[in-house]
Amino acid sequence: MASRDEVWFDDAAGPLVRPYALTRGRTRDNRYGLDLVTLVVSVQPEVHERVVEPEYADLLWGCEHPLSVAEVAAKTNLPLCVVKVMLADLIERNYVIYRTGWRPVRNTPDMDTMQKVLDGIRKL
């Protein structure tokens, strides 16, 4: 047991707002099919940060340059499901644009993309 005198500050105190409070209880979001490697970038964060809550403003600046949803989650220290819901909110308001990651199409392999990946790795 922790002693009564022990005080918790900052990170030690845990998040001030529990993650799902940020999303008003929403834990899943399928509006845009966002996944780990969907790329996102914010539109004019300097303008839109003024009209959103601070946590959303952090997200806007978190994807000032195109990044994957996974990177934004890592950068903002928020769980993936929370980041997805919040990003979808921002996409809905046109404050963020997104691009779905590569998906294979059954029986029509995208050899061109595969070759580019292979060539890219060889050049490392």
Place this chain on the structure above:
Amino acid sequence: MVSASSNPSRPVAGPAIDAVAVKVLISGGFGVGKTTLVSALSEIVPLRTEELITELSDGVDDVSGIEDKSTTTVAMDFGRITINPELVLYLFGTPGQDRFWFMWDELARGALGAVVLVDTRRLDACFAAIDYFERRELPFIVGVNCFDGAQPYDVDEIRAALDVDSFIPVTLCDARERASTKELLVKLMEHVMNTARLAESVPAQQARSSAPT
């Protein structure tokens, strides 16, 4: 609305996402060197992203001692390789514990392929990953991580012990060495392309052709 009627290709003066992201998975048991491998190749220090598990554990979840815990966190480490301005490759380490299957589904969706890292001292730790990729028909190769350079078994012995099909490459590697891990990814992509060509020529037949002989 930014529907850019005059220029369908791109909204004027807005941001654009020129790149498309692809991913490969780095899989294997806990402590086998997945994050080490990702670090060896990634252009960024591997990042960690976390997912909350809030679903009720329904018997498959072995959480003896913490049964009343309703939220757990599963962490994934990942890295990035910018191939060119139009193509970014992400390397995702899969969670080491078998019970986070729902996370594997999201990881595997859209993945090009996977590397299953194996430690011969704990061979069984990778069985779950191999089973998963076989079932999902996601192309994978096996990388045998040679800790300290020593490896008492040869590739054929390891292949036999893992019981993987003969067309699946099994390669010795050192997860710490950039050259070695790069070679592993080259082998993976070659295998991914071979598998794709095969699937193209023999549609849908490949799926169950790997029945025991």
